[in-house]
Structures are given as C-alpha cells and as structure tokens.
Amino acid sequence: PAIDGGIWECPDLLRVPVQDASGVHAGEAWVLILSTNPGGPAGGSGTYALVGDFDGRSFTALGAPEPLDLGPDCYAAVSFSGVTGEPLMIGWMNNWDYVMETPTAPWRSSMTLPRRIRLAAQAGDVPRLRQQCVMPPVPATRRIDVTAQRAQFATLPADEPFRLHGTLAVDSPLTLRLRFGEGSDAGELVIEVDDRGRVTMDRSAAHEREFAPRYSRTAPYQTAAGSERIDVDLLVDRSTAELLLDEGRAVMSMQIFPEPGPVTVLSEPAS
Secondary structure, rough: OOOOOOEEEEEEEEEEEEEOOOOEEEEEEEEEEEEEOOOOOOOOOEEEEEEEEEEOOOOOOOOOOEEOOOOOOOOEEEOOOOOOOOOEEEEEOOOOOHHHOOOOOOOOOOOOOOOEEEEEEOOOOEEEEEEEOOOOOOOOHHHHEEEOOOEEEEEOOOOOOOEEEEEOOOOOOEEEEEEEOHHOOOEEEEEEEEOOOOOEEEEEEOOOOOOOOHHHHOOEEOOOOOOOOEEEEEEEEOOEEEEEHHOEEEEEEEEEEEEEEOEEEEEEEEE
C-alpha cells in the first residue's frame, strides 16, 4: 500500500538486524518508521515501516511500506535510545479520529506493549519486518492454550492481565470469542479466521457503551498460501488487547472497554 497524504509524524530512522531463514545474522538494513494521519491500515491514524538504504543524508525506500500494526490503536511509535541489537519500540495506543471519545480521562488511553523489531531476509526481495512484543509476566493460571479444538476453553476474572496463545487452523473458518460478563449484556471481542485464511480482530461488541463504531475491526492479515495453521499470542489487560500473529509477521492493537466481570473464552466454526 501507499502511504496516504496528510500529516507524517514521528519519523524514526533505525538500523535493524537482518536474519536468514535459519535465524542466523545476515547483516543490517535501514528502516524508516512513519506515523500518518489519516491513512492508517484500519482507518484514521496509523504507523508504517519502510525498508531502505541510508547514505548519511538521504533515505531511499526499497519496497512498499508495511503496517507496523494492523489495528486502529498504534500511533507515533518511536524507539528507545541506548538499546543494542534489535531496536525496541513503543507506540501510543489511540487514534486521532476518536481520541476525544476515549473514556480514560484525564489521560488519553495508554501505550502499546514494547516491541522488538528485526528483518527477515527474502530470496531476491526486500527483507520483511518481524516484531516480538515484550510480554509482561502472566501466571500460568491466566495463560490459555487455544491450540486444541474445544467449544469452551476457560472462564476467569478479567480484572488482571491474561494471555491466549497457541495455533489456529486456517484451512477452515474459525471464530474465537472472548465473552466479557454474563447473560444478555455480555460483550465480545472476536478473532476470526475466514474461508480465505484471513485473520481479523473485531471489537464492535466488546464495549460497555458504544465506542468508535466506525473503527471496530482491524485490517486483515493474510496468511501465506498453503498455510494450515497460524501462531497466535494475545495479551488482554483490562482496556487493551494486543495480538501477535504468525511469528511476528503482524501485530493488531485495539482498545476495549468491556463490562466488569469474568471473561469466557469460546471457539466455534465461523458461519
């Protein structure tokens, strides 16, 4: 995709290590991080990465920009100084199109998880971005393995962080639901794998009160042709949901504002 017009903000030029298919160090390349408003992949504002060359004066992009995050809530991501090896970044977890609607006054939302970035070498092509979210420690009792085929995985209190991880099949439609609360008022955060192997996260029904209805879904992540399964790693921390996909090929960040109460994790074939 091309980066839309409008405001370009928080440029960050980074020297990023490249790894080959075996995970062996294969040099370095330059990556320019840009935040744009509008033009985000899920609508409103968003952040992109461009791989290229830098001669000390000019940066030249070698390929198309990649979204740093496919969700609506990652903007103005910048790196930390004093970090060796893989750069470490963090973003503002909000979107300029609805920032004043975010029910977090007097502040405006929070920050994303920190994430390390590297590049994966591609034969005859530009290296591609890979990310690894720096997850906080989560007790084993609050980690749910979603690899097995089950109708219901677990029910647990949602007032502390919890983590879903494992693999999902991509050769048949699948819906993973996080149901907040009980009864007819329960809200839902949905991760869906459709019949084309595309993964999206949908928060349209996740909030106690309506929030940013025009920005309820992430941009889709398309799994590679021939893939049968995809790795997922989701951290939910009260009002934040961050999903790492396919060994760091994509990240999706979303704010959610559900009813207080327990969360139940459910799985079902998509309709």
